[in-house]
Amino acid sequence: MDIAIIGASGYAGGDLMRLITLHPHTDLTCATSRKLDGTPVSLDQPHLKGFVDITYTNPDVNDIDADVVFLAVPHTVAMQYAGSLHERGIKTVDLSADYRLPQGIYEEIYGVTHTAYFDAPYGLPELHRDAIKKASFIANPGCFPTGAILAAAPVADLAQTIIYDSKTGVSGAGDTVSETTHYPNVADNINPYKWTAHRHLSEMQLEISRLESRASVHFTPHLVPVTRGILTTAHILTERPVTKDEIQMRYRHMYRDEPFIRLQTPKLASVRGTNFCDIAFEVEDGGRRIVAVSVIDNLMKGAAGQAVQNMNIICGFDETEGLLFPAAAP
Amino acid sequence: MDIAIIGASGYAGGDLMRLITLHPHTDLTCATSRKLDGTPVSLDQPHLKGFVDITYTNPDVNDIDADVVFLAVPHTVAMQYAGSLHERGIKTVDLSADYRLPQGIYEEIYGVTHTAYFDAPYGLPELHRDAIKKASFIANPGCFPTGAILAAAPVADLAQTIIYDSKTGVSGAGDTVSETTHYPNVADNINPYKWTAHRHLSEMQLEISRLESRASVHFTPHLVPVTRGILTTAHILTERPVTKDEIQMRYRHMYRDEPFIRLQTPKLASVRGTNFCDIAFEVEDGGRRIVAVSVIDNLMKGAAGQAVQNMNIICGFDETEGLLFPAAAP
Amino acid sequence: MDIAIIGASGYAGGDLMRLITLHPHTDLTCATSRKLDGTPVSLDQPHLKGFVDITYTNPDVNDIDADVVFLAVPHTVAMQYAGSLHERGIKTVDLSADYRLPQGIYEEIYGVTHTAYFDAPYGLPELHRDAIKKASFIANPGCFPTGAILAAAPVADLAQTIIYDSKTGVSGAGDTVSETTHYPNVADNINPYKWTAHRHLSEMQLEISRLESRASVHFTPHLVPVTRGILTTAHILTERPVTKDEIQMRYRHMYRDEPFIRLQTPKLASVRGTNFCDIAFEVEDGGRRIVAVSVIDNLMKGAAGQAVQNMNIICGFDETEGLLFPAAAP
Amino acid sequence: MDIAIIGASGYAGGDLMRLITLHPHTDLTCATSRKLDGTPVSLDQPHLKGFVDITYTNPDVNDIDADVVFLAVPHTVAMQYAGSLHERGIKTVDLSADYRLPQGIYEEIYGVTHTAYFDAPYGLPELHRDAIKKASFIANPGCFPTGAILAAAPVADLAQTIIYDSKTGVSGAGDTVSETTHYPNVADNINPYKWTAHRHLSEMQLEISRLESRASVHFTPHLVPVTRGILTTAHILTERPVTKDEIQMRYRHMYRDEPFIRLQTPKLASVRGTNFCDIAFEVEDGGRRIVAVSVIDNLMKGAAGQAVQNMNIICGFDETEGLLFPAAAP
Known part of the structure; x- marks a missing residue:
């Protein structure tokens, strides 16, 4: 399955890319970054050298084509992508806060108007696994x-x-x-x-x-x-x-x-x-x-890891696919 | 005034020695350590080189003579010194837990029998300054x-x-x-x-x-x-x-x-x-x-610094003597 | 292939266990520890919970049976195991210093007599890949x-x-x-x-x-x-x-x-x-x-990782098997 | 003696202020900062609360009046102050690089033209104490x-x-x-x-x-x-x-x-x-x-401490005045 990561140059984006390289059924085909458009990913994130050989791009939202999209952008930016993806039925996991709360609460807490609201399950599988299974757009929880x-x-x-x-x-x-x-x-x-x-x-x-x-x-x-x-x-x-x-x-x-x-x-x-x-x-x-x-780990179960867990659920993979490895301790 | 520190080789002991060198009215004449008896203090605590030139000793409690004694030893050890010092009227600040609580509570919490109990003010000057002023033996609070x-x-x-x-x-x-x-x-x-x-x-x-x-x-x-x-x-x-x-x-x-x-x-x-x-x-x-x-700072207001503050009070010095200096930040 | 790790409770042992769980062709059947004999590995190393479900043992050297043995014990201890393993032709990667140097230099530098010396290739594949391929006992380099x-x-x-x-x-x-x-x-x-x-x-x-x-x-x-x-x-x-x-x-x-x-x-x-x-x-x-x-990483390319790389070579696996994953950065 | 610190809001400036409060013969009368002009020093550097009660100012160079001036500004900025101070015979310790090297080397290494060059002793007292004693403008060494x-x-x-x-x-x-x-x-x-x-x-x-x-x-x-x-x-x-x-x-x-x-x-x-x-x-x-x-300590012997040591020398104070205190270790 082809994967696109919107906002790939941040820390959550970096861990998403790491996880995609470890996942047996996915292929990273698009990693976007506004500020690093044109830069090879591995120059920016040298720990991925040898694993990710694509270059950051900055496509228009409607040109983003993939089987699954991860939105690893800040709140208010995510909603600019969500509408198009949702309409086109592209499976999406949104790591921002834009779809985690009912619209009224969201607008009050974040002090902004939501321009593309729709309901999405809260992607905490331990509490909402059934709702996640039926959805194609998931609001990944805060860390x-x-x-x-x-x-x-x-x-x-x-x-x-x-x-x-x-x-x-x-x-x-x-x-x-x-x-x-x-x-x-x-x-x-x-x-x-x-x-x-x-x-x-x-x-x-x-x-x-x-x-x-x-x-x-x-x-x-x-x-x-x-x-x-x-x-x-x-x-x-x-x-x-x-x-x-x-x-x-x-x-x-x-x-x-x-x-x-x-x-x-x-x-x-x-x-x-x-x-x-x-x-x-x-x-x-x-x-x-x-x-x-x-x-x-705030970047894993608190962000990228849980996002891949949600992807596994909505794609019908084993929920643990690509995620079952122990920590390197100490 | 001559100062003795019982248990000087620990971290609180080290900070007490530092403070005594900064204090205008005190002179460190005795620093005890069971395990380092005979070792120059500055070999053990090189940051004090040039400031403390005495050697650790391990005297009998009755041979400890000073105007003020600091007990920087663990609980249950402090009470072995306290009786003699108290009887001889030597001003003492005890950094251990041995005199912070009423006897019954102490024995229950610490699971030991108190062998030399007497009342001592709880040395938190902000709450008990008047009681401290009248005493010669102070129970320095926990950090x-x-x-x-x-x-x-x-x-x-x-x-x-x-x-x-x-x-x-x-x-x-x-x-x-x-x-x-x-x-x-x-x-x-x-x-x-x-x-x-x-x-x-x-x-x-x-x-x-x-x-x-x-x-x-x-x-x-x-x-x-x-x-x-x-x-x-x-x-x-x-x-x-x-x-x-x-x-x-x-x-x-x-x-x-x-x-x-x-x-x-x-x-x-x-x-x-x-x-x-x-x-x-x-x-x-x-x-x-x-x-x-x-x-x-757990070693200062939480231990050695507060102990010197208490010493200042029971000795009639200005309460801030030797203690008014700013931190080195960052 | 069955794997035994001698001295599994240390840090290098822990990383060896982690790598063995990630390796597609190996199975950890024996993890020894003198001091933790009888303790479940995952109680001692909680990051391995869910991955390693065996218990530390302390077998006699001649009772250790496995396709590959890793010696993750200190120098002088490794040589107590090496002779028996070498004679029985069990593939072994020794993480200690016991076989890294010619006997004379070893005895001078480490100040001990070598009681079971034999030649073993220095396990730095980048310099000695051919010699490693032909051997069954490898001296894994120092970090x-x-x-x-x-x-x-x-x-x-x-x-x-x-x-x-x-x-x-x-x-x-x-x-x-x-x-x-x-x-x-x-x-x-x-x-x-x-x-x-x-x-x-x-x-x-x-x-x-x-x-x-x-x-x-x-x-x-x-x-x-x-x-x-x-x-x-x-x-x-x-x-x-x-x-x-x-x-x-x-x-x-x-x-x-x-x-x-x-x-x-x-x-x-x-x-x-x-x-x-x-x-x-x-x-x-x-x-x-x-x-x-x-x-x-001193525990990986400097110890456990290189040891698995050497195991791959002497076992005829792809040299990178089980080792090709990127770091989690930052 | 009245002290002015130019560029007081940085780390070296902060340590200079700390040292001036500890020094028996000095009084901080001026602390400049372009970006924090008008802000109380202790709001910016809360560790100095209770010790420094002045406010950052941003005076014209010719309006700076003090017995000693410390230049704690970057190279090329220091030279904008140095000329006026030097001409007016105001004792100055420059913590920047502007006067540490002969003009030709300076201009080559730093890639700029020196607009106010004059000779100043290199303020490493252990090697140049005699030259420092005779001077009124000192180039404080790099850390x-x-x-x-x-x-x-x-x-x-x-x-x-x-x-x-x-x-x-x-x-x-x-x-x-x-x-x-x-x-x-x-x-x-x-x-x-x-x-x-x-x-x-x-x-x-x-x-x-x-x-x-x-x-x-x-x-x-x-x-x-x-x-x-x-x-x-x-x-x-x-x-x-x-x-x-x-x-x-x-x-x-x-x-x-x-x-x-x-x-x-x-x-x-x-x-x-x-x-x-x-x-x-x-x-x-x-x-x-x-x-x-x-x-x-890069901010002390490597910057502010050595600067005060140099001040002591050029002012005729004991060289250790205000500087003889031990570290708080650990």
């Missing part, structure tokens, strides 16, 4: 929501309050330089940001509410001196005292057959470069607080 | 409790629930090697530990309760790839809706005259190597959650 | 020599002096904790060690001399705050002035058909987790100094 | 040359070839964001740059030649994932075999009375935030190579 929702999903209906305290690596900020990503500002530091109002909070609230939960959901992200990975600590206050055993049963039950979720001590090194989400939890004495912790 | 308590103190009586999510540098684990501190296990990683039951939680609960608070207090620490520094994110659920203005007034009021507390964006680099605690807060929309963040 | 020799090989016969200044990640020190690898001693630091007398120097000198070079070879390694990777800066003083063009021709010619050598700007991120060695060079004005720089 | 020259000076006349392989922290690149300093490009990486032609090489060559040396001098810098500090490995090939004893005598003799040079194992942590340069060496078997290693 923070992926780890946060998976950490609390098995106990969401027990929760009164969920406070997500997330720690993210710097690659989440993309490959564009800024004060925020200037090495001396990051190294030996921990930077909380958007302490109470990060845009990803809406995705978390929406998904948690869909799990029959009445919990109030809060979220504070922190930038940490790590390149890849998000560790989310979910502080969950429960409506009634719980026991470790019943909580364990819930996690095991929900994730029993999930190929990318492993219930074990969460370490970033265990998931780096892979599509896994490792989760563990503890119950505080008295049973009124659960601390659940998840780790993901 | 986590220092940052955590200061972050929430101004609003403790408004809180229903306080969840401390702390991120600490590796020097907090001391200079003893372990799996936990093995570089490949720390770098590019975030490690939560003692998710619900860290011993420092008791200090936090006790101090918060002393602030006329009925809040339930929780604490989850994380090891981050940073050498020095603790950033504590205090997620505070309030009993009633609050406004940003009233909260701001409370922080300003409580810390108005505090020489080591600065209300500004918390960055580890701003406090590294210094005795400052920088604090800021945000109020979540609706006023039911306050996110307060504090940063300290 | 530093691999990067160093490959950096200078094309110009070794032009060199008067080669000074290797290498920068290595901490995983090269293994998974055993020590002062050297204690996080606060590594982070924000650069530590030269064995400034003039690292044991790997002998391998470099021997291999460079085999390239018809009369150069004197020197080597100073540095530990840097990186987990994986070695960057070697080869400062090459030439016997006569050279031009950039002739040097470029030499590099291109020698490495034209090498599947794991790429002539491009060396970045650790481009080779991390992979078997690639990326090399570039510059000629100093006047043509009397060449600066050649190579990067490898 | 790399400082560490490199001090490492080899005692044996320069014995050297045939000196190859400097330097490893520098990222703060040396300044506070301006770029691809080079983007966290994911630096972390877990080692980046050689200007492999054979860094501009600082000229300073090294000039100073080494002034030490009666005929050595050819080469220099390759590397960016390492460290914020502050330069470690320089000097690979020195000698004209004749040397012994460890004679070399030791030379280092001890030359640096016997130097207040900021310590002959001990070089660790970045030992000098971080301070004006010290720690140096050690080894002689290779056979005596034909010396490996000398120096560490400095």
Whole structure:
């Protein structure tokens, strides 16, 4: 199958290209970049030398032809491509935020008018596999929501309050330089940001509410001196005292057959470069607080990996095709 | 004044020696180490070469003579020294946990029998300055409790629930090697530990309760790839809706005259190597959650710096003597 | 083919297990560890959960049965296994130093008596592919020599002096904790060690001399705050002035058909987790100094990856089988 | 004495301000910044809150009035200020490259015309103390040359070839964001740059030649994932075999009375935030190579610290005034 990646020169684009070269049924035929139009991909991303030998292009949206398209562009840019792709029935996984929320919420949170809205399933296969299977356009979840929702999903209906305290690596900020990503500002530091109002909070609230939960959901992200990975600590206050055993049963039950979720001590090194989400939890004495912790690679299960997982589902491949490899640890 | 440091070869000991060399009224006459008895200090801690020219010794407790003694040894070891020093009326600042808690709580939390218990003020000058002034033996607070308590103190009586999510540098684990501190296990990683039951939680609960608070207090620490520094994110659920203005007034009021507390964006680099605690807060929309963040250098305001601050108070020096210098940032 | 890994619990062992799970023709049937005998591999190395489901064992050497054995144990331990494996004709790749040097040099450099010496080809395929093909026991090169020799090989016969200044990640020190690898001693630091007398120097000198070079070879390694990777800066003083063009021709010619050598700007991120060695060079004005720089992943092309490459050769597989995947960058 | 810092908002400017607050005889009266004109210094550099309470200004050069001026601006900008200051006899320490080299060499290396040239002593007190004492305008050395020259000076006349392989922290690149300093490009990486032609090489060559040396001098810098500090490995090939004893005598003799040079194992942590340069060496078997290693803080002995040291000399203060404090290690 021919694959096109729109916005291939960013970090998520780079990991998509890496995954496409590892996938047995796909062929990368188009990698677009506005700023690098005409540059060989492997000059820009030398780790792909020997694997990707095409050149960045910058085609008109209607000239993009492929069996599957990945939109790895920022929000508001994705919607400029989505309409045409959707109409032409081209299978698409959108890594931006443009189709993750109902239109009204989206417009309020992102402060823009949506010019090409339609419904698309939220591409978290662990919660929405059936809806994804039937669709051809998937809204790939945000990196923070992926780890946060998976950490609390098995106990969401027990929760009164969920406070997500997330720690993210710097690659989440993309490959564009800024004060925020200037090495001396990051190294030996921990930077909380958007302490109470990060845009990803809406995705978390929406998904948690869909799990029959009445919990109030809060979220504070922190930038940490790590390149890849998000560790989310979910502080969950429960409506009634719980026991470790019943909580364990819930996690095991929900994730029993999930190929990318492993219930074990969460370490970033265990998931780096892979599509896994490792989760563990503890119950505080008295049973009124659960601390659940998840780790993901923000560029993989938090972006490119989950996008390929969604592609596998909508294309009828085995869901794990091209994604089942362990991390290189340490 | 002559100063003795018991347990000088550790990280807190090293910073105490650094501070004593900077202090105009003190002279380091004794630095003890069991394992390095006979070794010149500057061979062990080369950054002190040219400043500390004495040799580690290992004297009997009753032979320790000084105007002020710092106990920079682990809990249970400190109590072996404390009795003699206390009886002989030697001014002492104990950096261990041995005198921070009422005896019963201490013995339960630390799982040991206290063999030399007496009351000592909790050496957090911002809350207990008057008690410290009258004492000669001070229980220097734990590193986590220092940052955590200061972050929430101004609003403790408004809180229903306080969840401390702390991120600490590796020097907090001391200079003893372990799996936990093995570089490949720390770098590019975030490690939560003692998710619900860290011993420092008791200090936090006790101090918060002393602030006329009925809040339930929780604490989850994380090891981050940073050498020095603790950033504590205090997620505070309030009993009633609050406004940003009233909260701001409370922080300003409580810390108005505090020489080591600065209300500004918390960055580890701003406090590294210094005795400052920088604090800021945000109020979540609706006023039911306050996110307060504090940063300290765990070896300074979290250990050696606060110990010297306490020494200044009990010796009648200006409280800031030898401690008023800015960080070298970045 | 059945694979046994002796000493599987270390970092090189971990990467060997990862590679065996990725290889289409191999099956891991035995992973030994003295200290973890009886422990499931995936409890010790959680990144392998779902991929390796066997348990560490500690069999007698004569009971080890497999088509290929990897010796991932320290020097002097490898020779305890090698004799039996060699006699029984079991294909073996030895990652230790025990068979890399002629017996006399080995005994002098390592200060021990070799109790089971025999000749084995030096497993650097780029230089000794033919000899490796004919052998069944291969001495896998050291991590530093691999990067160093490959950096200078094309110009070794032009060199008067080669000074290797290498920068290595901490995983090269293994998974055993020590002062050297204690996080606060590594982070924000650069530590030269064995400034003039690292044991790997002998391998470099021997291999460079085999390239018809009369150069004197020197080597100073540095530990840097990186987990994986070695960057070697080869400062090459030439016997006569050279031009950039002739040097470029030499590099291109020698490495034209090498599947794991790429002539491009060396970045650790481009080779991390992979078997690639990326090399570039510059000629100093006047043509009397060449600066050649190579990067490898010390656990891959510097250990496990090259070992699998050697296994492929001695087993008659395609040399790149199971090893052709790009790095996850950044 | 009143101090003005031109270009105070950069990293060197920040450290100059820190040092001025620690100095007993100086008062910061002017801190200029073009882009931050009107901003309180402590808003921009929060670590200085409570120590520096002035606001950045942007005065005309002729309106700058102070007893001492520090020029912490880029090369070519410094010369726009130097003429006026020099004519008006205002004591000045220039941290840029504009007055470090003879005019002809400067213009060739930097590719610009010097519009306000005059002779100024090279401000390396260990080599040029007498010349500095008599001057009022000092050319503060580059960060790399400082560490490199001090490492080899005692044996320069014995050297045939000196190859400097330097490893520098990222703060040396300044506070301006770029691809080079983007966290994911630096972390877990080692980046050689200007492999054979860094501009600082000229300073090294000039100073080494002034030490009666005929050595050819080469220099390759590397960016390492460290914020502050330069470690320089000097690979020195000698004209004749040397012994460890004679070399030791030379280092001890030359640096016997130097207040900021310590002959001990070089660790970045030992000098971080301070004006010290720690140096050690080894002689290779056979005596034909010396490996000398120096560490400095690039912003201190490599910039602001040395500038204050020079200020002390030209103002007649004790040379160590305000600079004698130990590092906070680890």
